[in-house]
Amino acid sequence: MTLRILRVQDDTTLLDWQRVHNEIVPPAALSVDEVRERVTRNVLEVLYDDEVLVGCSTVRPPSAETPAATVIVRVLPPYRGRGFGETLYQHCLHQAQGQGVETHILSSNVDGVRFALAHGFVEVETYAMPGDAVQWVLLRRT
Template structure:
């Protein structure tokens, strides 16, 4: 890992980069540009670069009516995994999430074995598994055991 930069989604270029990472890692629930713009009104969306290379993205979702926990999601493109990027993005998100909520949760597509392994290694425990309407691959909701 050389020079990781984590920047907010604040223009069309960063929005399209965030979309590219999200849709590659979660192919069962791709998001349109308009859906991402809507998410920007309620979530913190950021993209991560190693120099000029796009390596990942993140979402920090504030607590909602359903939970007092903040949701942190760090995504790293497969070609950049196991190089410290996920750890750096996760720690960045975790700090933001702790400012917002009483606990930390994450949601990972069950087929993303690297993501599930990473979360469990960092102390997350499975809370539930759920399917989005029309999906065939479930998401796993995990909570950080602190």
């Protein structure tokens, strides 16, 4: 097993990042152009086990409205429970700066909520985007 974490830097890594993101959070599926725009603001990375696409991550820097960094890690269901999420999360934490860390999880992603709670996050609120019934959970670790 050779783990590789690559920053989104070309079409291959961009499309792989998009594939994992959209499979895990279909209600927030992003177009290629939207991913290209996110690359300019956030650190987007892709996790491979040898050549196999396993997961992806987002690290959003703190901003005036959100003084905490945002870290979101995603592992495709067939590869969960083997430590990939932990490896990617620790990698992302090293990059995150700011006052604490936040994460946003689709409330139906029970694996994700459990993972965050086990890593010291506490639930701040459950919310929905305007005009949308999909529920998200905001969690924060100080």
